[in-house]
Amino acid sequence: MAEALQIEKAKQLLKQYYTGQRMESPNGGFLILLGVRPQESGPAVGVFECSVSSLRYEIVIPKATRTERKKVRDVLQQGGDPGCPRHGPDSRLVRAGKNLVCSSCGVAYARV
Ligand SMILES: [Zn+2]
Numbered sequence: 001m002a003e004a005l006q007i008e009k010a011k012q013l014l015k016q017y018y019t020g021q022r023m024e025s026p027n028g029g030f031l032i033l034l035g036v037r038p039q040e041s042g043p044a045v046g047v048f049e050c051s052v053s054s055l056r057y058e059i060v061i062p063k064a065t066r067t068e069r070k071k072v073r074d075v076l077q078q079g080g081d082p083g084c085p086r087h088g089p090d091s092r093l094v095r096a097g098k099n100l101v102c103s104s105c106g107v108a109y110a111r112v
Helices: 011-018 064-079
Strands: 028-040 044-050 056-061 088-096 099-102 108-111
Touching: 011 056, 028 056, 064 108, 088 108
Parallel strands: none
Antiparallel strands: 028 044, 044 056, 088 099, 099 108
């Protein structure tokens, strides 16, 4: 497998990713999600392929902020079923080891 390139200024791309929009590739075309790798410490790495160049890119998906964690914890405490703070209520958090993780962004939002 070819080595993936890092995208540093990914903020705009991540915004598109969270809202389910097409992510523009640095080479033209758009980025296709290949997979998300959750990281032990909370963030995740999204692996994408450019639709035009077939180059692979990795984007670090930042770990949950304090506000996001609180939001999820509040829902849990009320006995609710929390959704992903970034992807919205339709993306349910799933248990992965000791963490509650969004299956779309791979970020851990709570401990269980
Ligand atoms: Zn998510």
